[in-house]
Amino acid sequence: MLGKKKKLLIGGLLGLLVGVLLVGCQQKKETMRTEVGTTDVASKVYVPPGKYDEFYAFLSGGFSGQVSVYGLPSGRLINVIKVFAQDPESGYGYTPETKPMLMTSHGFIPWDDSHHTELSQTDGVPNGRWLFINANNTPRIARIDLFSFVTKEILEIPNTAGNHASPFITPDSKYITAATRFSIPIPQKDVPISSYAENFKGTLSFIKADEPGKMDVAFQILMPGFDYDLAHCGKGPSYGWAFFTCYNTEQAYTLLEINASRNDKDYIAAVNWKKAEEYIAQGKYQEMPTVYYHNYWDEKKHMAFSEVKKSVKVINPKECPGVVYYLPTPKSPHGVDVSPDGEYIVGNGKLATVIPIHSFSKMLKAIEQKAFEKEVDGIPVLKYDAVLHCEIQKPGLGPLHTEFDGKGFAYTSCFVSSEVVKYDYKSGKVVDRIPTYYSIGHLMIPGGDSTKPWGKYLLAMNKITKDRYLPTGPELFQSAQLYDITGDKMQLLLDFPTIGEPHYAQAIPADLLMKNVIKIYPLAENEHPYAVKAEKDAKVERKGNEVHVCMTMIRSHFFPDNIEGIMVGDTVYFHLTNLEQDWDIPHGFAIRGSDNAQILVMPGETKTLVWRPKAPGIHAFYCTDFCSALHQEMQGYVRVSPEGSNVPLKYYTGTPITQK
Numbered sequence: 001m002l003g004k005k006k007k008l009l010i011g012g013l014l015g016l017l018v019g020v021l022l023v024g025c026q027q028k029k030e031t032m033r034t035e036v037g038t039t040d041v042a043s044k045v046y047v048p049p050g051k052y053d054e055f056y057a058f059l060s061g062g063f064s065g066q067v068s069v070y071g072l073p074s075g076r077l078i079n080v081i082k083v084f085a086q087d088p089e090s091g092y093g094y095t096p097e098t099k100p101m102l103m104t105s106h107g108f109i110p111w112d113d114s115h116h117t118e119l120s121q122t123d124g125v126p127n128g129r130w131l132f133i134n135a136n137n138t139p140r141i142a143r144i145d146l147f148s149f150v151t152k153e154i155l156e157i158p159n160t161a162g163n164h165a166s167p168f169i170t171p172d173s174k175y176i177t178a179a180t181r182f183s184i185p186i187p188q189k190d191v192p193i194s195s196y197a198e199n200f201k202g203t204l205s206f207i208k209a210d211e212p213g214k215m216d217v218a219f220q221i222l223m224p225g226f227d228y229d230l231a232h233c234g235k236g237p238s239y240g241w242a243f244f245t246c247y248n249t250e251q252a253y254t255l256l257e258i259n260a261s262r263n264d265k266d267y268i269a270a271v272n273w274k275k276a277e278e279y280i281a282q283g284k285y286q287e288m289p290t291v292y293y294h295n296y297w298d299e300k301k302h303m304a305f306s307e308v309k310k311s312v313k314v315i316n317p318k319e320c321p322g323v324v325y326y327l328p329t330p331k332s333p334h335g336v337d338v339s340p341d342g343e344y345i346v347g348n349g350k351l352a353t354v355i356p357i358h359s360f361s362k363m364l365k366a367i368e369q370k371a372f373e374k375e376v377d378g379i380p381v382l383k384y385d386a387v388l389h390c391e392i393q394k395p396g397l398g399p400l401h402t403e404f405d406g407k408g409f410a411y412t413s414c415f416v417s418s419e420v421v422k423y424d425y426k427s428g429k430v431v432d433r434i435p436t437y438y439s440i441g442h443l444m445i446p447g448g449d450s451t452k453p454w455g456k457y458l459l460a461m462n463k464i465t466k467d468r469y470l471p472t473g474p475e476l477f478q479s480a481q482l483y484d485i486t487g488d489k490m491q492l493l494l495d496f497p498t499i500g501e502p503h504y505a506q507a508i509p510a511d512l513l514m515k516n517v518i519k520i521y522p523l524a525e526n527e528h529p530y531a532v533k534a535e536k537d538a539k540v541e542r543k544g545n546e547v548h549v550c551m552t553m554i555r556s557h558f559f560p561d562n563i564e565g566i567m568v569g570d571t572v573y574f575h576l577t578n579l580e581q582d583w584d585i586p587h588g589f590a591i592r593g594s595d596n597a598q599i600l601v602m603p604g605e606t607k608t609l610v611w612r613p614k615a616p617g618i619h620a621f622y623c624t625d626f627c628s629a630l631h632q633e634m635q636g637y638v639r640v641s642p643e644g645s646n647v648p649l650k651y652y653t654g655t656p657i658t659q660k
């Protein structure tokens with residue numbers, strides 16, 4: 001038997017042990033919030049081989065100019081959609097069929113900086129039909145078909161420099177927004193930069209987006225010369241309005257990091273676009289001459305066409321009262337985000353110590369009561385207190401962007417303090433915060449800027465990667481981080497590297513999208529002028545020093561695979577039609593000395609590779625996509641003779657008996 005003292009001692013030790021265990025458990029719980037590696041966390045992102053992810057996520061490619069498609073929660077890269085940059089892997093932007101997509105008023109632009117993806121919506125909910133994305137540098141908006149993951153339309157935005165506040169959509173997909181980040185003379189003129197205040201203007205643009213293939217600038221609003229940064233459209237009660245942040249109300253044109261950081265408050269511009277429509281209908285606009293390109297993809301012809309537009313409707317808020325109001329917003333605001341119910345407008349001031357949340361209903365009341373502080377170029381500035389719902393106190397440093405989970409919470413990314421802050425946007429109470437690694441920019445919750453967020457996950461897109469992956473020299477891929485937001489506390493699940501620098505992203509449940517995704521292009525519907533739908537129709541034709549080779553591809557040969565009679569000085573157009581009608585059987589085509597890309601041709605599609613042979617001899621070509629067991633046999637030869645020689649055109653596959 002144990003003595004009483006011993007019992008007490010053991011009891012005490014047990015108590016201590018339990019205490020240590022409890023502390024240990026708590027510490028472990030804390031650790032698990034930020035560190036991956038436990039079974040619990042791993043199982044939340046594990047998608048077994050052969051199984052699909054729950055969400056498609058579309059991340060902008062930033063300076064890559066493209067869109068990358070990831071599965072969530074696994075973080076697996078599943079596709080890269082070609083949009084604003086040439087792609088040697090597929091031939092996009094190199095082939096004569098796709099080159100018109102990259103035409104602009106500045107000529108052929110083979111690169112851009114893509115920033116914000118936006119899904120088309122029905123009743124404020126992403127519908128999985130289209131994805132829009134902006135080009136920032138040469139201002140444009142692209143429409144991507146989510147049935148084929150192909151860019152179908154690109155519209156240039158005139159009177160704009162730095163198309164950043166774009167493409168944010170109305171809940172019915174009627175319009176998408178665009179704006180000039182950098183104010184410039186509108187129309188352009190040669191003036192001293194120091195005449196900024198006098199000569200520089202901004203524009204806010206509303207792009208008609210509801211008719212596929214027919215995007216156009218519905219109208220532009222001429223604004224004071226500030227920097228217009230980001231936007232979101234109203235929904236529910238605020239349908240008919242759009243909100244744009246602006247900074248540099250100081251109108252600085254040099255050393256902005258100091259000179260544009262002087263004012264305590266800048267603005268969110270609230271635009272009543274329904275009112276603007278009324279003024280347009282009444283003819284109260286100026287038809288301003290300008291030049292901009294509209295490029296669209298003809299699905300039947302498998303090629304793009306460009307049209308040049310020559311004017312745009314511009315309205316001036318001075319002459320159109322009630323279209324624009326300014327909401328004072330501290331300080332150099334970046335993102336502006338509207339709550340799912342459409343009532344709250346969150347301003348994210350990069351240099352602000354609070355996050356102001358404006359109330360839409362208070363704004364309407366303030367307008368009615370003319371609670372104006374002053375006017376700027378005829379635009380009333382509403383009183384801050386008259387429109388403010390609340391300020392989130394001590395949110396974190398450098399707030400940039402906000403998304404919503406549909407359960408009454410908002411999540412704001414804080415760049416400087418590298419964290420996500422979660423708060424109840426009605427009560428203004430902060431309920432959780434979690435670090436990001438490192439320096440988060442945008443964040444995304446599936447449906448998080450819509451009327452019905454799916455919630456569940458939050459994706460942080462971080463600007464600095466540092467030590468998160470194996471080092472790869474001075475250049476490191478940017479890093480995304482996935483968080484579980486189903487509980488009271490956010491939990492870090494996964495890091496994964498991204499392509500380019502993703503800015504914004506969108507995600508949608510996979511089942512809404514995958515049922516519509518096409519697997520082939522029907523060969524019977526192919527109206528490409530150089531398509532051949534059967535081997536017997538394949539041909540080689542000379543027109544002066546142009547040679548058109550209409551060639552077919554099917555497992556595992558080209559028709560023709562031997563061609564003679566080509567000469568130095570010829571321009572040879574290989575028009576390749578893939579005769580396959582089976583999912584995931586592309587064929588490729590590459591020929592030695594080709595001075596740009598190879599091409600990858602999808603089943604039922606026709607694509608062209610242009611080749612200018614430089615020296616006599618025999619040139620081999622081959623299929624670049626491993627298509628069958630005899631893929632290595634999918635090859636051929638072109639004989640090139642000296643300029644002016646009289647070798648006759650001759651082409652065949654198999655024996656020269658099939659020669660035409």
Ligand SMILES: [Cu+2]
Nearest residue numbers: 587623627634
């Ligand atoms: Cu092949």
